[in-house]
Amino acid sequence: MDTRVILSGLYRYLLLTLQLNFRSKQALVYGYLMPVFFLLAFASVFRSDTPLLVPEMGQILTITILGGACIGLPTAMVAERERGVWRRYRLLPVGTGTLVAGTLAVRIVIVAGAVVLQIGLARLIYGTPFPQHPVQAAGAFLVVTASFLGLGLLVAALADDVPAVQALGQCLFLPMILIGGVGVPLAALPVWAQRIAGFMPGRYAVDALQRCFNDSRGLAGAGFSLAALAVIGTAAGVVGAGLLRWDAGRRLGRAGRLGIAAALSSWVAVGAAAALTGRLQPTLPYDTAYEDITDGQIADISYADLPGDNELVTRLAPPFKDGRAPAGMAEFTYRLRDWPPGRLDDPGQSIRNLLSVASIADLRADPREAEMARVVFNELQRRYTPDQLRHVLAWIILRPDDGTVIGYAPELGLPLHAPTRLVRVRCALYAQKYLGRLLGKIRD
């Protein structure tokens, strides 16, 4: 059969399904009214945001996509299967994969409509700015939606009837809403819940979408989140497509249980990868100051997988003999003490600036990078009380994107620019190395 005929059939299927969707009161209520309700609910809860709703748009859109893909898609598919609609579709001279692809494409359009409606209404009612990176936002939407559609396909394959879809869908929806960083902001969750959220795709969906709204770097730092969504969505989609049933009478049995296990193993793999790469550090509220950091949060910081002191990244010289800098470092030490960005009234920003110095030297591969990092550490200990230093270093680790960083320091002999995006990453790593030493968790 030629491709043109298949595409023409799928095009008509897409148009007709959309038309029927807009004729269904149930689909309109769940697909469009509920997302509007969530938008209004978030706006009434997070009234202090300026501009309103910007930090929550990732969550709001994730809820909409989650509902449309993980509950809306399987409800429609299973209801049609129960009625025998899919039996009739199967008589068409096209492969079942083609029809499933058509169904998923329709759902992407339906969910996209709800997302655009939310963004438009947020702008209209609350003046919420559009995403800073609209093209990346569209890309993130597609990745998130595709991932959740994979989960929706799995639910459609596993559920015997519509009530079972509701039960299975809620098993996905509710944990992500309550402790997965989707309904309740990650920063407002206890540390144990934040860790569990690292095993759920909702957290990564919120991260990817939110970055497109108010992170100047856009999706630049969202590689892990996008990969996590791809892994979880692909695993669920492959299992779901393999188990998909066209007849209401057929039961899955053991194959269903194995399918669930295979799909869930991708969640475990993603969570384990996040933990091993230090991505499950506690997240703090949006406007947390270093004074708000608690001893419990400091104690929860992990020092696993830090690069070694003699490795390529974040080198750190051993303590100087008698605590005095070697002869070649005297000039640098002297200048650092009087360096204005390190002597601001705000200790948090001052320490972040001093860490930037070590980071620039590291990124520009200065021959004295390890010694410079040691001088910075000595200077921090000389200037700040241990308690203050612990809190600021923890704040930099937990909120690497807060405040500002410096990209070059010619007055300290570091005239070459380093990318500030990388300086932030290095600052957090040096902060971990310093804090670990202060707490005795890393041997100096």
Added chain:
Amino acid sequence: MSALLPIAVGVRDLTKRYDQVEAIRGVTFAVAAGEIFGLLGPNGSGKTTTLECILGLRRPDAGAITLDGVDAIAQPERARRRVGAQLQAAALQDKITPRQALKLFAAFYRAPAGIDELIGRFALAAKADAPFDSLSSGQRQRLFLALAFVNRPQVLVLDEPTAGLDPQARRKLHQIIAGVRAAGQTVLLSTHDLAEAHHLCDRIGILDGGRLIAVARPADLIAGGATPPRVAVKTARPLTAAQVGALAAVVNCQPREDGWLLGTTDAGRTIVALARLLEAEENPLLDLQIERPSLEDVFIELTGRAWSPPAPEDE
């Protein structure tokens, strides 16, 4: 089946199991081009399973199927292009209209039938733009039949096409199916309605317990049966068993509330003998009927069981 006609549907040694249960076992038959072939059998006999295997909806455990010369197991999509089908337990979305459904299904074929032509042919004009959930069961069946014709198929597969229809809708569908034969298309249908099979089909295959136990023209099946014709007689005064048993060609007799049912090898001789007896006894004849053997009799002979009445859902 004429040996000169090409085979439109060929089924050989078809077997399908569900878990440990064999739904059909070694089913073999062929349908010639232009023929109406009926699969007849009670609930659970394997009719729907056989048709679903032919349509590629179920993968058989063994056997071979050809549709218009195409291997339907190896190339199900190619085979489906040549077939129009109407299924039991199929439905459409509540709000889709017959016109939309026909346009949707037509879009998947290279040279589909005209939508307005199908709407007219299947008497759907009055409801062409009404939602599916507002159609009567007869209108729905006609719509599914129209969908089966959307690709101008050479072979039509119809699963219980008149199930659940009122007598008027049934007659209308029978006319449509008869028209299909007139147009030279092949029809393979399943039914558990003996009268329908007798009336519509050129040949029938009787399925029982997943096995095909007979294939022949309805008239040949009946003629080849062992059940004799019967003469039902009602008289003003009752006749005795000895009197009716002694009549010419009578092989058995059963009393009825107001007369006798006489099994006979020659209805003509029996009636002549009966007329002489009644005349001699001056016993007036009130009613007399000749009952020919039916497909039901053939089924009972073949299976040893009574025909089960149709149920709302089959298999």
